[in-house]
Amino acid sequence: MIRLLIADDHPIVRDGLSGMFAAEPGFEVVGQAGDGAEAVRMAETLRPDVILMDLQMPDMNGLTAITELAERGITSRVLVLTTYDTDGYVVPAIEAGATGYLLKDAPRDDLLRAVQAAAEGKSVLAPSVANTLMNHVRTPPTPDILSPRELEVLQAVAAGNTNREIAAHLFISEATVKTHLLNIYAKLTAPDRASAVAKAFKLGLL
Structure with missing residues (x-):
């Protein structure tokens, strides 16, 4: 049984994801958080296997929450689920410790498999995200990049x-x-x- 925490500032998104996973055998949604700070607090108490984490949230964003989870030694796997696939979002999230990075238009079966893989410690990336990371590695920023x-x-x-x-x-x-x-x-x-x-x-x- 994979214990799942869903962090997103939109109640409709949280409810939709919660209903989807609750209907599937092998998954248990143990909590829902509306912002990053709440996600960290709930993760510390509930110790879920996987946290589905949005990035753009009020009070504390997803990136800060991922960093905070790592600093507190919380071993839950974080699977980012967002609408942003630019390197300004992807690279910091991966560097902060996210196990995987998916977009919200991912097919239902892909999302289910991604959570399963994340629970097993495997990295999961949306195709466009993988391309973003590849391009970032090929063209790393240089010290004179800023004017x-x-x-x-x-x-x-x-x-x-x-x-x-x-x-x-x-x-x-x-x-x-x-x-x-x-x-x-x-x-x-x-x-x-x-x-x-x-x-x-x-x-x-x-």
């Missing part, structure tokens, strides 16, 4: 400044700051500010 202005913005972010404070300091508009941040996220394959700063430190940019 001088993007580095200035990222340094200000790392120092804890808001977009408004960065704009005032650099004498640019908040809209321009946001544009620079979007470019930084894309170049560093990072989904948010914290991930971009962490990736920049890892690459020696900061």
